[in-house]
Amino acid sequence: MTKNEIDEISGTETTGHDWDGIRELDTPMPRWWLWTFYACILFSLVYVILYPAIPLVNGATKGWLGYSTRIELKNSIDVALDEQKESRLKIENASLAEIKADPTLLSFAQAGGRAAFKVNCIQCHGSGAEGSKGNPNLNDDDWLWGGSLETIHQTILHGIRYEQDDDTRLSQMPAFGTDELLTPAEIDAVADYVISLSKAETPPGGEGADLFAANCASCHGENGGGNPEMGAPALNDQIWLYGGSKETVVESITKSRRAVMPAWAARLDAATIKQLAIYVHGLGGGQ
Amino acid sequence: MTKNLPLEQFDVEAVNKDGAQKLFQASEKIYPKRVEGTYRQVKWIIMTFCLMVYYITPWLRWERGAHAPDQAVLIDMANRRFYFFFIEIWPQEFYYVAGLLIMAGIGLFLVTSVWGRAWCGYACPQTVWVDLFLVVERYFEGDRNARIKLDNGPLTTRKIMIKAGKHISWLLIAIATGGAWIFYFADAPTLLMDFITLQAPIIAYSTVAILTATTYVLGGILREQVCTYMCPWPRIQAAMLDEESLVVTYNDYRGEPRRAHKRKAEAEGLEAGDCIDCNKCVVVCPMGIDIRDGQQLECITCALCIDACDSVMDKTGSPRGLISYATLKDYEKAKAGITEDKHKPILFRPRTLLYSAIWCLLGLAMVFVLATRSRLDVNVLHDRNPLVVQLADGSLRNGYTVKILNMQPHPFMAELLFDGLPNARMRIAGDGQKSFAMGESYKLELDPDKLRQMKIYVTLPKDAVPAGDIAFRFIAKIPEIEEYHESEANFHIKRK
Numbered sequence: 001m002t003k004n005e006i007d008e009i010s011g012t013e014t015t016g017h018d019w020d021g022i023r024e025l026d027t028p029m030p031r032w033w034l035w036t037f038y039a040c041i042l043f044s045l046v047y048v049i050l051y052p053a054i055p056l057v058n059g060a061t062k063g064w065l066g067y068s069t070r071i072e073l074k075n076s077i078d079v080a081l082d083e084q085k086e087s088r089l090k091i092e093n094a095s096l097a098e099i100k101a102d103p104t105l106l107s108f109a110q111a112g113g114r115a116a117f118k119v120n121c122i123q124c125h126g127s128g129a130e131g132s133k134g135n136p137n138l139n140d141d142d143w144l145w146g147g148s149l150e151t152i153h154q155t156i157l158h159g160i161r162y163e164q165d166d167d168t169r170l171s172q173m174p175a176f177g178t179d180e181l182l183t184p185a186e187i188d189a190v191a192d193y194v195i196s197l198s199k200a201e202t203p204p205g206g207e208g209a210d211l212f213a214a215n216c217a218s219c220h221g222e223n224g225g226g227n228p229e230m231g232a233p234a235l236n237d238q239i240w241l242y243g244g245s246k247e248t249v250v251e252s253i254t255k256s257r258r259a260v261m262p263a264w265a266a267r268l269d270a271a272t273i274k275q276l277a278i279y280v281h282g283l284g285g286g287q
Numbered sequence: 288m289t290k291n292l293p294l295e296q297f298d299v300e301a302v303n304k305d306g307a308q309k310l311f312q313a314s315e316k317i318y319p320k321r322v323e324g325t326y327r328q329v330k331w332i333i334m335t336f337c338l339m340v341y342y343i344t345p346w347l348r349w350e351r352g353a354h355a356p357d358q359a360v361l362i363d364m365a366n367r368r369f370y371f372f373f374i375e376i377w378p379q380e381f382y383y384v385a386g387l388l389i390m391a392g393i394g395l396f397l398v399t400s401v402w403g404r405a406w407c408g409y410a411c412p413q414t415v416w417v418d419l420f421l422v423v424e425r426y427f428e429g430d431r432n433a434r435i436k437l438d439n440g441p442l443t444t445r446k447i448m449i450k451a452g453k454h455i456s457w458l459l460i461a462i463a464t465g466g467a468w469i470f471y472f473a474d475a476p477t478l479l480m481d482f483i484t485l486q487a488p489i490i491a492y493s494t495v496a497i498l499t500a501t502t503y504v505l506g507g508i509l510r511e512q513v514c515t516y517m518c519p520w521p522r523i524q525a526a527m528l529d530e531e532s533l534v535v536t537y538n539d540y541r542g543e544p545r546r547a548h549k550r551k552a553e554a555e556g557l558e559a560g561d562c563i564d565c566n567k568c569v570v571v572c573p574m575g576i577d578i579r580d581g582q583q584l585e586c587i588t589c590a591l592c593i594d595a596c597d598s599v600m601d602k603t604g605s606p607r608g609l610i611s612y613a614t615l616k617d618y619e620k621a622k623a624g625i626t627e628d629k630h631k632p633i634l635f636r637p638r639t640l641l642y643s644a645i646w647c648l649l650g651l652a653m654v655f656v657l658a659t660r661s662r663l664d665v666n667v668l669h670d671r672n673p674l675v676v677q678l679a680d681g682s683l684r685n686g687y688t689v690k691i692l693n694m695q696p697h698p699f700m701a702e703l704l705f706d707g708l709p710n711a712r713m714r715i716a717g718d719g720q721k722s723f724a725m726g727e728s729y730k731l732e733l734d735p736d737k738l739r740q741m742k743i744y745v746t747l748p749k750d751a752v753p754a755g756d757i758a759f760r761f762i763a764k765i766p767e768i769e770e771y772h773e774s775e776a777n778f779h780i781k782r783k
Contacts (some may be wrong), residue, residue, distance in 0.1 A: 028312040030516060032509070106717070128672030139676040139686075224668065237679035238749070284676065284686060284744050 073280060084112075086164045092271040096149040106278065113279025116272050120264070129283055133242055136261050145169055146228040147287040153277035159263030160231065168263055171231040174273040176215065177254025184254075186211055191249040197224040197236040198244065294602060297566040299575035314512055317575035319421060320431040320567075323783035324594025333409045342463075345470035349373070354735035355696035360517060362472050368736070374657065374737075377694055380684040386653045390646060397642040399527040403534045407520065413513050414587065416464070416506035417573065420457055422717035427453040431570060438472050442622035457507045458499065465498030512572045515585050523585075530615035531636065535588045537568075537579045537610050540622045541687075549603070568592035568610055578610055588612075609703075663701075663770040664692040665763045674779045685725070685778050691742045691763050699765045702728035707759035710751035710780055716742035733765070745778060756780055 005014045007025055015024045048054065051063040087108045091099060107163045120126065124135040131137030145155050155169060162168040176182040180202060182190070186207070193208030194216075213222070217233040225270060226234030242248050242257060264273055280286070347359035347374055355362065361370040369376040369384065369663045376383055398405050398745060408414060418653045427449050437446060468476060481487040482495075502578075505513050514521060528534065542562030548551040551561040562579070569577045571592060574585045578592045596610040613621070670686035678684055704726055705713055712722040715729055723729050733739055743761075762773040 028310055030512060031311045031313040032512065033516070034311045126672070128670070130673035130676075137673070137676065139673055140678050141683075227444040234679065238677055238681035239679055284684065284716065286676075 007190065019227070076286075084108075088112075088271045091274055092269075096153060096274060096277060099274065100149065103215050104110050109275040109278040110282055112278070113275035113282075115267065117279055120268065121276070126262075129280065136241060136258070137239070139285055140198060140239060141285040141287070142234065142237055143228060143285070143287070144231045144233055144241075147279055147281070147285055149281050149286065151228065152280050152286070153262070154230050155272065156264060156273050156280075157265045160261040161258055162260055162263045165263035165265070169231055171219075172258060173256040175254065175256040178256075182211065182215065182253070187250055187253045190216065191246055193251075194224065194235050194249055195244065195246060198238060198240075252260075294563065294565055294599070295567075296564075297570045299566050299569050301569060301575065301580065302496075309517045315571065315575065317475055317511060318431040318434050318570075319573045319575075320558065320570040320595075321425060321589075322571040322591050322595045322598070324591075324597055326590035326594050327724045330409060330418065330589065330591075332367075334415050336408070337410060337412075337415050338419070341776040342467050345467065345475040345730050351375075352696050352735075354698070356474060358474055360471060361474070364472055367643055367756065375694070375696070377692070377723070380660070381520040383653060383657065384401045386649060390649050390653075393642055393649070396527060397639060397646060399524065399639050400529070400532055400642060403528060404521075404524055404586070405533075407514065407524075408589035412588075413505065413518070414589065415586065416460075416502060417462060417510050420506045420510075421573070423456045423763070424453055427456070449524050454507075457503055461499040461502035461506070462495065464502040465495035465518070468498050486515070511585070512585055514574065521587075525584075530619075533588075533612045533614055534582060535578055535586060535593060535610065536613040536615075536618050538608070538621065539579070542609050549759065561598065561600065561603070561609050563603060565599055567595040569597055661764055662694040663763060663772045665761055665772050665774040665775045666690040666692070667761050667776045669777060669779070675781065678746065682746050683749075683752055683780065684744050684746045686759070686777060687743045687745065688740060689743050689761055690738055691733060693765075696736045698735045699733045699767060701731055701733045702729045702764045702766065703731060704762050704764075705745065705759055705776075706762055706773075708745065708747070708757060710777070711745050711759075714744045714746070716744060722746070728764075747778065752780060754780070 005016060005023075006012070007014050007023065010025060013026045013029070015026045017024045021068070021278065048061075048240055049063065050065045051067055052060045053063065054061045085094070087105065090105060091109055091112075094102070094105065099109050117125075125131055125138055126135070129138035136142075141147065143151070145160070158167040158169065159167045159229050160169045174181055176190075177187055189206075189208040190211045191208075193204070196204060196208075201204075211222075212224075215257065217226075219230055220226055220235055221232070224235035226232050226236075242252055268276075324344070344360050345358065348357050349359035349370070350357055351370070355375070356370060358370065359372050361368075363370065368377045369381075374383075395406060423432070428437050436447065440446060466482070467489070469487075470483075478487060478491065482491060509517075539560075543567075544558060544560050545562035545564040546557070546559040547564045549559045549561075549563050566577075568579065569575070569592075571594070572578070573589060573591065574587060576583055576585045578586065590612065592608050593608075593612065600607050600609055605689065616747040666689070668688040668690075670688070674685070676684045676686070680701040692702065693701070704723070705711070706725060709725055712724055713727075714720065714722040714728070731739065731741075757778045759776055759778060760773045761776055764771050
């Protein structure tokens with residue numbers, strides 16, 4: 001064994017390492033440091049026994065305390081739900097108008113509605129309720145079945161053309177082309193007329209206007225103003241559910257559009273549906 | 288002064304003396320002896336001052352009206368406010384605190400470059416609390432020799448009683464230390480009552496428990512080990528000190544060769560320095576080192592060895608200052624026999640001037656910003672999705688979340704309006720269908736010291752829609768106190 005070199009100035013042994021003439025002192029550690037080290041080892045042993053720690057092929061050791069982040073999460077969700085219980089009960093028992101009049105309930109309902117919307121509605125209506133082709137934008141002031149709190153609530157409860165629900169909103173526009181109610185040429189004329197309705201021009205008379213009056217006005221109104229009672233869209237505004245190009249309008253008239261929205265009464269509880277109605281109504285276009 | 292007093296010799300060695308090395312070394316217990324003198328006096332005063340600041344500050348009151356707490360210094364975590372006398376800071380203004388920390392850092396550099404490790408020796412909480420704990424230890428166990436005797440003696444009832452008394456007192460001080468800390472974070476009188484009646488939040492108790500443990504362990508048991516092994520500051524010191532910083536210096540040119548029996552040696556015609564090798568400088572040292580070995584990492588420049596040595600010099604009739612505060616430069620000069628300019632730490636040199644300049648500039652900048660800051664703020668967030676909503680009549684609507692911050696503890700009537708977007712109309716969500724044209728004020732109440740968040744829709748008619756996005760401004764005003772704040776916003780035209 002080689003004798004360790006002693007540094008002359010400090011009187012301490014060196015490690016024998018030498019970097020360009022700079023040598024490293026081998027100053028002994030304080031003993032309490034060693035104890036701290038042992039204490040850490042002891043702590044980790046206790047930890048390994050108490051908590052999930054050692055990875056195995058399928059999962060890991062469970063630990064004596066049976067701790068798991070899933071249980072932790074479930075507990076905190078339970079706590080949150082418990083805290084919301086009272087407010088949810090209030091919402092369940094209050095009318096929509098009452099909720100709207102109470103600022104505390106309103107903000108609770110809006111927050112809850114926003115959360116429920118993100119889970120249940122964005123698949124079709126989009127994360128910002130901005131809609132897409134065939135799925136209405138809920139931010140604007142154009143409503144197929146009415147934009148009041150009650151009508152929105154009704155729509156969410158029972159859906160649209162959702163056959164499993166007896167109270168669902170039903171309306172069917174005839175497929176004028178497929179069912180040969182109108183000839184392609186007539187459809188073309190009506191389409192031109194319909195498009196002109198939204199362009200704020202004086203609608204041209206002639207065949208298109210006559211055909212519209214005969215076939216469409218009963219639901220869509222004489223001026224194409226629509227009828228929310230039967231979900232007939234307004235045709236004289238700037239909003240097109242499926243697009244405002246000639247081709248799309250012709251397609252709509254030929255085949256009709258019968259989009260379905262599910263009824264949520266069976267899937268969500270009453271309070272959640274009320275919250276959703278409040279949220280959608282508050283997106284900026286509610287009437 | 289009588290010159291022939293019997294002078295006590297102390298049997299002691301420096302804990303870091305030369306010797307055989309082991310991998311680990313049990314730290315030697317240090318029994319600092321009581322000493323009196325100028326620096327000890329200064330240390331008592333600073334210690335008392337620091338402790339008083341720490342314990343009294345949370346109990347100071349500062350009237351802020353009905354809508355804000357009346358505690359002078361309060362870090363209100365729950366409401367995210369920081370109160371410091373006449374200053375109230377919101378979370379987004381936390382850079383003031385960052386600025387204060389930077390100033391504290393540079394101040395520490397400045398102090399270090401002029402007075403060396405003054406912080407370590409006088410004001411550091413570790414030093415202050417160890418001093419306090421030593422007072423208690425001396426009260427129960429007596430001074431150095433009594434303590435050594437007690438520790439080495441057999442375990443008697445008396446010893447147990449003494450030790451128990453000491454440790455219980457330490458624990459009480461530790462609890463008071465941790466206890467004072469929590470008062471900075473809540474209304475002190477209320478929290479004290481809650482704390483005693485076990486109504487305080489768990490976090491209060493756990494904080495007190497942790498700080499009690501750290502105070503007891505660091506101040507009572509680990510003591511000098513903290514400075515030597517845990518604290519990074521002594522290592523940084525190496526870079527901060529230079530040959531013009533004050534350090535505690537043993538003037539070896541005067542002291543050496545040290546003789547235990549100076550007079551006898553002199554009588555025998557041997558050369559003898561002023562140092563009589565009584566080791567008093569070692570026994571009083573709270574770090575347990577021998578300053579005569581020269582500058583050391585462990586030295587916190589508490590200057591107690593200066594007091595100790597001066598008292599001995601008085602007795603031997605030698606001039607004071609065998610151990611003294613001196614810069615390396617002074618020391619070299621004195622060694623070479625040049626006596627003028629001694630003990631004049633040079634304040635005006637580039638380093639200290641630079642530190643002072645930065646410190647002052649930062650301070651002035653902060654005072655300026657603080658004095659001119661607006662207590663009313665408007666933040667505008669444009670809706671992300673959808674960016675634009677087309678309405679039935681073809682007009683375009685943008686949605687904004689507008690946050691108005693009333694950062695004063697008073698309620699105000701404010702006005703919100705927009706500018707730079709002609710023809711547009713603004714509507715406040717949840718406040719009916721009433722809309723406001725450009726320049727028209729929507730009046731609203733601002734709660735004291737609160738943020739008011741609103742959803743605002745701005746609609747531009749179809750025929751007024753320009754080709755591209757337009758920048759405009761939201762403006763909030765409090766006419767009553769002439770506060771005014773505006774915030775940029777964008778009106779988007781295209782969906783994507």
